[in-house]
Amino acid sequence: MNKKVFIFDDNTDILELCTLILEDAGYEIKTSATSNDITNQVSAYMPDLIFMDNWLPDVGGVEATQELKSDPLLKHIPVIYFSANNDVKALAEKAGADNYLAKPFDIQAFEEIVKSSLIQDA
Template identity: 30%
Template sequence: MSPNKTILLVDDEADIRQATQLWMATAGFKTSTAKDGEQAVACATQQQPDAIVMDVRMPHLDGLSALAELKEQSSTQHIPVVMLSASLVDQERALDAGANCFVTKPYDGRNLIKVVQAAIGTADLITPSE
């Protein structure tokens, strides 16, 4: 289980956010949500989640642009980010932009949980002390 770990879920589709919240809850994660990249950056800056699971293709500010902003800010650059997309073309761009992991949609919830747990485990080893 993952006690006291919070995951920020970012997707413009409410059904996907809700389904992902349910999967994360089964693993013991707390969750918060955002519906686009602008909200994701604001929420991550304010809430400092343990990890972010974010769709690539969203309106207003897409996931890759939001990822770039998160990696530029000293307060959020340490947060592991798992990017989601149905497009394999997005995979290389997401990883090059600093994503810790990439999961293709549609995804298996159990697999996503394992990826998030691995990302947090890695982040715990490299997160700078403040």
């Protein structure tokens, strides 16, 4: 069964790029430009991995990640915080994310972090 990755980002270019890379690598992808109603969005798909952008309209990435991590049914899903913010590491820690990736990212680094995050889960 293919691993499922859910990407939250309001930048359509990033969503398209990530989708191309991951579908090419054999993953199933779902994307969303907003983290509104995050627990319902994630529950409906139950991904193996989540990428969370920092700057999202309405509910920001930190808040959305905290919401996921406080949900007993969803908190096991690894969240990778990704942002162009210089403080991406601190933001990821504040959000309770499992890992982080700075933007702009190297495609190889992106693929590596996906692989390593999903292996732990196997």
